[in-house]
Amino acid sequence: MGKTLTIAPVSRIEGHAKVTIQLDDSGNVEDTFVNVVELRGFEKFCIGRPVEELPRIVTSICGVCPWSHHLASAKANDAVFGVEPPVTGRKLRELCNAIAFTEEHILHFFFLAGPDFVMGPGADYATRNVIGIAQANPEIGKKVVRNRHLGAQMLNMISGKSIHPVTAVPGGFSKPLTEAEREKLVPMAEEVLEFAKFSIAFAKENLFPKYLDVIKSLGVIETGFLGTVSDDGALALYDGTLRLMKADGSYEEFAYDQYTDFISEKVLPWTYLKFPYAKNWGEGFSMDLSAPKGIYRTNTLARINVADKMATPLAQIEFEEFRSKFGRPAQQTLLYNWARLIELLYNAELAVKFLNDPDITNPETQVPVTPRAARGVGCIEAPRGTLIHDYETDENGMITDVNLIVGTTHNNAPINMSVKQAATSLIKDGNYNEEILNMVEMSIRAYDPCLSCATHKLDGTLAVKIDMLDAKGNLIDTLKN
């Protein structure tokens, strides 16, 4: 009799996911499904609103990475109005983006994915969480809080608000940075850089070596990758060209507003969330593990894979080591965590660099804009993947059409595939336990998915729930942590 295992909700990801594992009659994995929540109705709500309101409104889409939505929307506005922000306006946006990235990557590594590595995937569920980290490593916990606090304070000083930002506006940035503010910010950014250096050194020395075997096997799938690069091929987060790489390492590049020529979205009946795929490869869409079609990934590992180099010196050293160890493109899903720490270092370096740039305190930070009928695409690399805002307006600057593709949506198919790979390799003859189920969850957490809602479960009382159903859908057993 076939069984269905349901893991719901997956813990320590940004929001919820429900994993269903369908076993065949012999207790081996037949299929898996990852269901996630999608924000519904946002596009419809935007129709008829002034386009310049969107950078402010979109920060409410997601409480996890509001800066990414804010900046992608501001860039889409620039395109709609047909303007380029002044150099300083652009640099202030990039500075905020870099700081927001450091906050987010620290959050993910130490709070969400970290417990699996710090405490170990087999550690008791009651301690394999952020409280476990705080108790086992109080000094690290203290530094994490301190550096996230510094990030939030820097964003407050630069923009007035760190949680619901409003300062990126069509045509630039509404608040120039004063010299007095810059002088206060420099040592704060330098302190975060020291922590970024500590983080990657700590992980490379104490965490990753212990789990290299797991990294090399868990959730490994073969896909293409999507990310942004600058003109010289360096990893870029705020602006550049999209590079879509096949699993064999060959790639094509395209401008943001051409994304519909390269990417299409597949709809499947069991989930609201769409499955973007590379339509220009001309092979269609398939999540078959042995012969995937059209599947690409975004987020940290994707960006490191598509880039030729890093634009900052310390991150470049880490990048070279990573590439020499794992090749290009690296396919091991858990390497997202390693790649995340390289990006943490890069963003911390970038923040220091911008704050020492003489342009940064120039008072010319925005240009005026005039409404017109146009289409504008704003794209940015969010911590969780490539984020696309695509707007169309009428001659009065009112929205007539909106399309958003968020980072986690790009990774919908790969997440499903990694879960299937992990479950298939770990669950045999109907045998499974808590550690195995956590390893399946780890393969999802590596992607740092952001599901726009709000519950975390840490003490194990309900985080992972397994419903076993027979082939007719009758509940025959339930297991809880």
Place this chain on the structure above:
Amino acid sequence: MTNIDYYPDYCRKSNLVLGCGNVLFGDDGFGPAVIEHILEKRKVCQDACFLNTGTSSRKILFNITLSEKKPQRIIIVDAMECGKKPGAVVEVSLDSIPENKIDDFSIHQVPTSNLLRELRDFCGLEVIIVALQPPNIPSEVDPGLSQAAQCSVIKAADHILAILQDVK
């Protein structure tokens, strides 16, 4: 080391009040509205930190979990189903939040209830939830409080400030 306080305000003050919810979903924006009302129109005590965290509450709660210095009391103001008349404002026990608040995969649930339980049970914080029985939480994006929820903003603010009156 910079001269910024080592820990954030919300870790250093004895009382932390978080306005939670998504302002894009009707009365789910109740918590943020209450905080905005208090900050704009009411006199608040010095030893309390009021934050409109919207859907970002976990960022704050994670930091508190790891911080050596923590508030003694956290008050959450949010909209949630609590079996009362629409528009009613009540205190809800953390233990009474039904499991489906955690498992129903809705974005309109009390955020971080689990993390709050951990803060209470493992870190010794007092956690109070001031809840609105929401008249209207739409399933799709539709911002703006209902009239009944708007009327309850002052009620919730009064309730929270009364709790804080015993702050030394």
